[in-house]
Amino acid sequence: MKLKKWWHDKIVYEIYPKSFMDANNDGIGDIKGIISKLDYLKNLGVDILWLTPFYKSPMKDNGYDVANYLEVNSLFGNNEDMDILIAECKKRNMYIMMDIVANHTSSEHFWFQEALKGKDNPYRDFYIWSDKPLYNLQSTFGGSAWEYEPNSKQYYFHEFAVEQPDLNWENPKVMEEMAKCINYWLDKGIKGIRFDVIHLIGKEIFKNILAYGPTLHQKVHELYKKSYGNYDIVTVGEAWGNLDTAIDFTSPEKEELDMVFQFECTSSTCDFTKFGKFSPKPIDMEFVKKTLIKYQEGLNDKSWNALVVENHDLGRCIQRFGDINYYEKSAKEIAVMNYLLKGTPFIYQGQELGMTNIKIDDINDYDDVEVHGFYKDYVLDKKVMSEEDFLKACNQEARDNNRTPMQWDDSVNAGFNNGHKTWLKVNPNYKQINAKQELSDENSIYNFYKKLILLRKDEKYCETFVYGDFKAIDVEKKNLFIYTRNLNDVHIAVICNMREHNETINLPFKIKKVLLSNYNKQYLDNINKLEPYEAIVVTF
Ligand code: GLC
Ligand code: CA
Numbered sequence: 001m002k003l004k005k006w007w008h009d010k011i012v013y014e015i016y017p018k019s020f021m022d023a024n025n026d027g028i029g030d031i032k033g034i035i036s037k038l039d040y041l042k043n044l045g046v047d048i049l050w051l052t053p054f055y056k057s058p059m060k061d062n063g064y065d066v067a068n069y070l071e072v073n074s075l076f077g078n079n080e081d082m083d084i085l086i087a088e089c090k091k092r093n094m095y096i097m098m099d100i101v102a103n104h105t106s107s108e109h110f111w112f113q114e115a116l117k118g119k120d121n122p123y124r125d126f127y128i129w130s131d132k133p134l135y136n137l138q139s140t141f142g143g144s145a146w147e148y149e150p151n152s153k154q155y156y157f158h159e160f161a162v163e164q165p166d167l168n169w170e171n172p173k174v175m176e177e178m179a180k181c182i183n184y185w186l187d188k189g190i191k192g193i194r195f196d197v198i199h200l201i202g203k204e205i206f207k208n209i210l211a212y213g214p215t216l217h218q219k220v221h222e223l224y225k226k227s228y229g230n231y232d233i234v235t236v237g238e239a240w241g242n243l244d245t246a247i248d249f250t251s252p253e254k255e256e257l258d259m260v261f262q263f264e265c266t267s268s269t270c271d272f273t274k275f276g277k278f279s280p281k282p283i284d285m286e287f288v289k290k291t292l293i294k295y296q297e298g299l300n301d302k303s304w305n306a307l308v309v310e311n312h313d314l315g316r317c318i319q320r321f322g323d324i325n326y327y328e329k330s331a332k333e334i335a336v337m338n339y340l341l342k343g344t345p346f347i348y349q350g351q352e353l354g355m356t357n358i359k360i361d362d363i364n365d366y367d368d369v370e371v372h373g374f375y376k377d378y379v380l381d382k383k384v385m386s387e388e389d390f391l392k393a394c395n396q397e398a399r400d401n402n403r404t405p406m407q408w409d410d411s412v413n414a415g416f417n418n419g420h421k422t423w424l425k426v427n428p429n430y431k432q433i434n435a436k437q438e439l440s441d442e443n444s445i446y447n448f449y450k451k452l453i454l455l456r457k458d459e460k461y462c463e464t465f466v467y468g469d470f471k472a473i474d475v476e477k478k479n480l481f482i483y484t485r486n487l488n489d490v491h492i493a494v495i496c497n498m499r500e501h502n503e504t505i506n507l508p509f510k511i512k513k514v515l516l517s518n519y520n521k522q523y524l525d526n527i528n529k530l531e532p533y534e535a536i537v538v539t540f
Contacts, residue, residue, distance in 0.1 A: 015051050018403070030076045047093070056073050199240060239261065293475070464492055
């Protein structure tokens, strides 16, 4: 067994600060709002709060365009508020994970403002410049990835929005500066880092290599050495890829990252041969299961898995992995299926309430730079999609649909603030789906998440869930996902029906005890039949 780490048994909860809780009623969530909800989060049982970028930013991409890594975004509060948040977390044995955007900055960042001053400015080489827009490279947010800069008559490269110029990681000064920024926060007691699109920092644009460039791992390792490797923290990299790339990043001897989000399952609802995110396709749960198994087996004992089904870039999981007709059952089943695997569970705000994607019918109601970028590209410029099809796809996969304000109660604006405007519309279903109501309902999705977390942390089973081995059984049954977790004398089976049909099963063991059931069933010694989206956890 590999070395144990303090974070191995912890649960991560993703907070999208802009939408979490608005304490000063300006329509935008803030740090004081987060502080006011720490007891709610403690009650749920989560330990580590991953905050998406909270630094100074013009908010073209909601903070993923950083204008100063050392300063808190004034929309969210100030550096002192962050100190208070860290301290308040500490009192509750909770930790903060920050989001480091290393691939690019905001065009308003001092480095870029300097770089614009001319070719001989010392910061010019912090970014990527070219006399020509090479290889017709396209931005992830639509349109060209090259932007012309008239003063110097050169183009700069931006993988994302025009206002997000890519840093030039070939320049060692970029590494040095970034390490300083990271250490500033780690010295304040931040205990984790989520690295944004980290697989892109080894790019060699002039050879047309974007992701997983030849010097990527060397760079991440160097950053580890200069910065976070000197602190006892947990790291996760956003690194769209596959099993091999995940292993490359996370094998402990390489000293790079603890785990990655590779998104192999969660991106399977988009057709990348067409318009990617804007051509959603129905999910193939068998593929999801096989992929989850592949990562369980592939990373087992070598490194560590991140268990994620939802985040601020993906549609809500009920609408992707579940079924709105079995709303409550499928929400619970998805949680059981994913969070008892080996690895670190990540829960996105509102997921624990069963929040759903909002329906948006008017392009003007979107704030997201990605939606507007592709609307211009696909609908207006290239005319390859109709507006109707585009909006339909957005309702399933676009990011704003899951970034609506957190639903705290059934008062105006769902209790996100006291009734003033909100930066994005509140989902009208907040009267039914909200924290206050769910806290008081023993059978709510919230209370099910809470029970699931308690079970995962129960001292009788915790070691088994965290370190026990994983074994899939009856793999050929395509609608079922059954696996066992085993350590010493403890044997746990997780039994999930991933679809809306009844299923028959025949388990190769005798049940000892039911630990959790989303149908509140008590099986005595055997199970023959599963209801739609039924999920049961038993010892045997
Ligand atoms: C990541 C973030 C996303 C952001 C992008 C650019 O994918 O999760 O929200 O837009 O990187 O920083
Ligand atoms: Ca506010």
